[in-house]
Amino acid sequence: MGDDNPHSGRGSAAKSWLERIAAIFTAEPQQVSDLEDIIAEANSRNLIDSDTKGMLQGVLDVSKMRARDIMVPRSQMATIDIDQPLAEFLPILLENNHSRYPVVNEDKDHIEGILIVKDILKYALTPDIEWELKDLLRPAVIIPESKRVDALLKEFRQKRYHMAIVVDEYGGVSGLITIEDILEQIVGDIEDEHDDEEGDDIRKLGSNVFMVSALTPLDEFNESFSTGFDEEEAGTIGGIVLHAFGHMPAKGETIQLEGLVFKVTKANSRRLVQLQVIRPKPTEDAELQR
Structure with a gap:
C-alpha cells in the first residue's frame, strides 16, 4: 500500500535528523564537528533557517572561547x-x-x-x-x-x-x-545593508591572499596555514592578532606573525571582525629574512 501522506517524506527526514542528533549525544567520544555537520544538514533540509543555524553555530563557537x-x-x-x-x-x-x-x-x-x-x-x-x-x-x-x-x-x-x-x-x-x-x-552584530555578507571562515582571494574571519578557531587556522600558534594563548586567530598588536588596531593596520602578514579589514571598538592574510611569495620570504 502506498503512502498517501504528502508530508511523510519531510517527517522521515526530520526523524532521521533527530535520530542522528540523539546518536551524537549518546555516542562516545562526542565531537563538536559532528554537531556542526548536523546543524549544516538541518539547514540544507530547511528544518532550521539560516538565522537559527547561525545562532547554533555561535553557541558552539562560544564554547571554544576564553575571556581574552x-x-x-x-x-x-x-x-x-x-x-x-x-x-x-x-x-x-x-x-x-x-x-x-x-x-x-x-x-x-x-x-x-x-x-x-x-x-x-x-x-x-x-x-x-x-x-x-x-x-x-x-x-x-x-x-x-x-x-x-x-x-x-x-x-x-x-x-x-x-x-x-x-x-x-x-x-x-x-x-x-x-x-x-x-x-x-551568538546572535552576531547588527549589520546594515552596506556590510558584506559573511561567508566561510577562510576565503581565498588570490594565490597568496586570503580573507579570514577573526573568529576562526585557532586549530583550523593552524591547519590551513601550517602555522604553530599556541592554542593555550587564544582560541581564535583574532585573539592571537589582538595580543600581538597590544592594542585595538584600526582598519588598515598590519602586523607580521610567523611569516604571514595580517591586515585588519574590519573591526569595531570592541573586537576584530575580519582579517586579510597575505602569504609572502618565495622571493618576499628571502627578503624578509635578510
Missing part, C-alpha cells in the same frame, strides 16, 4: 576616576553611552568598583542632595583571561551581574567583558 578572545582591551576601556566630580565625568557617560563603567583610583589597575549609570540619576537631577561617587559603586567581579566564555555566561545569568574585569596572570587589568559581548558572539 572577546574582551574589550584595556586601551579601549572607558573608565571614571573616583575623584572626578559629576561635571567632569558626565561627558564620558554621554560620549560612550554605556550603562556601566569601571571606576578607577589613579589608573586602570586599581578598580574601585562598577558604576551603574541609573544609580546616579536621582543625585544628578537633585543638586541639593550631597553624595559621593564611592557610595554608589557596586563590587567589581574579577576573572582571569583564561575563563571559559560559556561558563562566564552561566555565572552572569545565575549571579545577575553584567560586567566582569579581566586580569592577566600577574593581576594587572587587561580588559573587561560584558554579557552583551557574549550574546553578540
Whole structure:
C-alpha cells in the first residue's frame, strides 16, 4: 500500500535528523564537528533557517572561547576616576553611552568598583542632595583571561551581574567583558545593508591572499596555514592578532606573525571582525629574512 501522506517524506527526514542528533549525544567520544555537520544538514533540509543555524553555530563557537578572545582591551576601556566630580565625568557617560563603567583610583589597575549609570540619576537631577561617587559603586567581579566564555555566561545569568574585569596572570587589568559581548558572539552584530555578507571562515582571494574571519578557531587556522600558534594563548586567530598588536588596531593596520602578514579589514571598538592574510611569495620570504 502506498503512502498517501504528502508530508511523510519531510517527517522521515526530520526523524532521521533527530535520530542522528540523539546518536551524537549518546555516542562516545562526542565531537563538536559532528554537531556542526548536523546543524549544516538541518539547514540544507530547511528544518532550521539560516538565522537559527547561525545562532547554533555561535553557541558552539562560544564554547571554544576564553575571556581574552572577546574582551574589550584595556586601551579601549572607558573608565571614571573616583575623584572626578559629576561635571567632569558626565561627558564620558554621554560620549560612550554605556550603562556601566569601571571606576578607577589613579589608573586602570586599581578598580574601585562598577558604576551603574541609573544609580546616579536621582543625585544628578537633585543638586541639593550631597553624595559621593564611592557610595554608589557596586563590587567589581574579577576573572582571569583564561575563563571559559560559556561558563562566564552561566555565572552572569545565575549571579545577575553584567560586567566582569579581566586580569592577566600577574593581576594587572587587561580588559573587561560584558554579557552583551557574549550574546553578540551568538546572535552576531547588527549589520546594515552596506556590510558584506559573511561567508566561510577562510576565503581565498588570490594565490597568496586570503580573507579570514577573526573568529576562526585557532586549530583550523593552524591547519590551513601550517602555522604553530599556541592554542593555550587564544582560541581564535583574532585573539592571537589582538595580543600581538597590544592594542585595538584600526582598519588598515598590519602586523607580521610567523611569516604571514595580517591586515585588519574590519573591526569595531570592541573586537576584530575580519582579517586579510597575505602569504609572502618565495622571493618576499628571502627578503624578509635578510
